[in-house]
Amino acid sequence: MEKAPHLPTYAAAHAASLADSSAFWAGQARQLHWFRPPPEPVLSQEETTGFYRWFRGGQLNTAYLCLDYHVAHGRGEQTALIYDSPVTSTVRRYSYRELLDLTARFAGGLRGLGVAQGDRVIIYMPNMPEAVVAMLACARLGAVHSVVFGGFAPHELAVRIDDARPQVIVCASAGMEFDRPIPYKPLVDAAIAQATYQPAHVVVLQREFVTAELQPGRDLDFRELLQADPVEAVPLDATDPLYILYTSGTTGKPKGVVRDHGGHAVALKYSMSAIYGLRPGETIFTGSDIGWAVGHTYIVYGPLLHGCTSVLFEGKPVRTPDAGTFWRLVADHKVSIVSTAPTAIRAIKKEDPNGLLARQYDLSTLRYLFLAGERCDPATYHWAEQVLGVPVVDHWWQTESGWPMAASLVGLAEMPPARAGSAGHPVPGYDVQILDEAGLPVPANTTGLVAVKLPLPPGGLATLWQDDARCQRSYFATFPGYYLAGDGGYRDEEGYVFIMGRIDDVMNVAGHRLSTGQMEELLAAHPAVAECAVLGIADELRGQRPVGLVVLKDGQTIAEDTLERELVQTIRAKIGAVACFRQVLIVKRLPKTRSGKILRKTMRQLADGDAFAVPSTIDDPLILDEIRERLVGRGIGIAFETPPQFLPGGEGL
Template sequence: MANQQSDYAVQYQAAQQNPEAYWAEQAGNINWFSPPQTTLEALPNGSHRWYPDGELNSCYLALDQHLATRGDQVALYYDSPASGVKQAISFRELHEQVARFAGTLKGLGVTKGDTVVIYMPMIPEAAVAMLACARIGAVHSVVFGGFAPNELAIRIDDARPKLILTASCGIEFEKLIAYKPLVDKAVDLATHKPLHTLVCQRPMLQADMDPARDLDWYDCQQGAEPADCVPVQGKDPLYILYTSGTTGAPKGIVRDNGGHAVALNYALHNVYGMQAGDVWWGASDIGWVVGHSFIVYGPLMGGCSAIFYEGKPIRTPDAGAFWRVISEYGVNAMFCAPTAFRAIRKEDSDGTLSKQYDLSSLKRLFVAGEKLDSSTYHWLDDLLGVPVIDHWWQTETGWPMTSPMMGWDNPSASRLGSTNKPIPGYDIQVVDGAGQPVEANETGNIVVSLPMPPGVAWDIWNQPQRFTDSYLTAFPGFYHTGDGGFKDDEGYVYITGRTDDVINVSGHRLSTGEMEEVVSAHPAVAECAVIGMQDSLKGQLPVGLVVLKGDVDIDPDVLEAELVQMVREQVGALACFRKAVVVQRLPKTRSGKILRAILRKIAANQDYKMPSTIDDESILGEITDIMHRSGMI
């Protein structure tokens, strides 16, 4: 649909007026074994599912359908500065590896509907594992490599996998992280016991094997018959993905096969503007939703060459790592979280390292996952000279909710601070606490009218009532995103943060995200987090935790005074922003999101559970010490 009736207003209205007809048309753009007779089915909980009775196979769409036309094209460029390994794997080669490994899984007793947990680093075998499960109709659950054993055990007990697939180690900068002992402890802790653990031995660290339970990744494939694709229904689950940062029982988001395939095909071509043969880089990890949608399934289904990168944006070997990858593989479009570019900018504030590389292949850069502050936007815009596109989506949706349609003529212009307009199929509304619509430019709860478009989760694994309670109950008739924000007069959506990222200062509800935008614009600031501190007089007062750029030398008192003045001028005196504390680093998830909820608990002297997704636990101790020394607690 790249140039077919690609007027945004026409397409959006068509999806609004008759969603069933609109998405029935989109379903015709993928190869079904048996096309769906039912396009949309209402569910008792008020949600919906798409194409429930169509038959297809997600692995077939990612690999088999391309063999005749682009079998020799590179499917995955594996680039691992962490291990010094590079590979270019064609569609034909990847198909052979996946079919053989799928046959191995079948030989070990895995059948359609069984679950398999994948706990692996960013190595090609991880993509092979995902696709092999899809090939035989098994349901995979990728758990981010390096999760603590207890967290992995909780997911094992919830998913009840027949097998666990892992590797001997992952690599974080120069540090080797042994995975096998973590898996062994998790299995010991879990009530459910998988039949086997398959271990991909990496040369830099060999795992000890238990012959009663463990199997070598490649040895067990000897003599395996390649497996054909198993037809599954559109409503059948493709994967379970546990959301990060949850407390209590994990929340296993279930993704179906049919809606997922249609949505990713639609998004890759229409939202991201990619065509078969293009080179795409989703700079994330398969442990997150981006890795599922836009490292493995989306680009391969669309016939693109995907970058599979094992490394960090800095120190691999320097802050020019991303620019090297773009240049070396001719990346046409890239997706990344803003925090990665803030890390690069902190190390190389002038962007000098980018001048060493030919970046002419890059047509556009997409960012999502957290707020794109104006200073980072301008730095990237000036440095790269290509569209820098902020957009918004969630694990639950599996693909974007707001974005300009870059595959169409005349996509919506970027508007700083906004994640752009709703994508066709998403009727995004802003409501108050009673569920009543608010006026344009007025902040409220961001919700989406039902039915949601294809590809969006409609269940939580083993906990259907929890899905209803979490997403459909607060605002009947809507999906509750949990984000706050507003829409302007022209329908552009502005995300101000999670609805709990709002503080109450003397009765005024103020967005910490808005203050972070101001603080991050200071030329000395690399990144920041603004949190609310309890105050006996005003209820709450904002405090900024600030990380400086690497080449900056500024007196903390001078910086604090300048930041206080900036917030006063741009937000107002009512914000009562009076304190800014310099810290060396901020606690983040492994996907780069700042753990603001934990910072709030530390500041309030409240107990907190160590987040399973935290990148480095020691940071919390550093932050606690700094808060004590600065008189915050």
């Protein structure tokens, strides 16, 4: 798409956002309707925590901006949401007016259950319109929603119930996995039984293919709440919390990232035009789940804030019914932008390597394919570019940031083109730097720790739910004045950002951030296991997948296949099938530093065939050879014709 000449250049926009961030974002805030505009300067800092806050003193409501505003300004009959569900053979369209009516009525139903501003509501549903209605209804009331991905096991849901302490849980009776229903209500009941905190009500959307049993006095039918009188949007402070979204921590205890109303709305409104180049009225399809940050941001809030049409897809990129499903969506709904994870494209490529299915559909409306959630390998990048005939844009962001930190912003003029292997350039508002372990900037093309100089722009995490201290410790304490992203990477001479992977013990499995520490805790609980390590190794389809290495207790003779079967079942029961945990190897010992630190990253690099530095503090380098032989023997590691490249000195990243 040819850019309009009046658009600012990328260089000018990024420079202005760093030179006077308050003035830059005050200008963007004027693109929204405020019940009470924020006073300038729009950036402030809390005295007690030191955390930065945006638009303090301003009042607005995210649901109002997503729905009421558009109905009042002529978009009432425009399609807001297209629900396309090949797993249930359903396609439904909702206008902005219809979505507003459903949201206002469900908000009235929640209010009738006692839900008020500041109360929490957990939403445990697949991608379906009622889930979007529930999210927006919470925002309308000022209640704080927390969407939990439907694939998580009861234990994971119970942990989130105890942390968020919701007044209400909203769930579906079931989800659909390809052509097999997955009952959700028994999982919710099991989670409540495990949780210490007990919600007052469970609201259940009954689906045609599975009817859930309702507990009298506690459980209600979703459709009953839709009979309530509609309620108006509540004016909320810009700094009031909009939602909690849990992301894995290295300890296994999830971190509840808190997003506020004001900064979130301003950032997403800006991103829709600047990053994605979308105009109001155009259509975006985001191939994600509402349980992820990507789903929150670019299935629900971003498109609706901008007056776009959003495609809500219940299905998979393959086998629903085939690997052409995404391309059918583009053709059927005249999609301009597709955003999904590299995992989805790799799955499509695996089943349709020559891209023949894409040729069956009219993709003339498609302008760009955006990829996020994990680093996209160049082979997948080039394959998608050739098959679709449009530019592919890999971009980088996190649950914590809430929107992209690096991208090729197709809505700005004179933007350097996207480049395979790179996440692009820092988005306006983000001062992305690569630091060494002392917190000092490193030269171009030198791998280091990816950090963002404070303040973060609007839309980033406000704090962690009920835990300012953990927020400070997790993200800001390592390098004062910086947000530590937890990723390693580098920038080249032209300023392109390359994100190379996690530096902690959190892995990315098909877009799910999962804690290796949590898995290790479960493996170590087995009576035969003395110690263990879980590695997130490279996987062509999922980005990463976990492999367990265990050392048996003395005298234990359990067979490896028996132990593997038992441990796989444990992970599946406690975390869920989303972990993709399938392989366990018994090893004689694990490589460690002399201080006892298990060298997980070194083993992961060994399995992936990456060059790495043998830590100078390793207690016995020969253990690495033993680990490599075990990995290769099980078909996991790289079978090197020559030994892997050991780099001299230091532990590296």
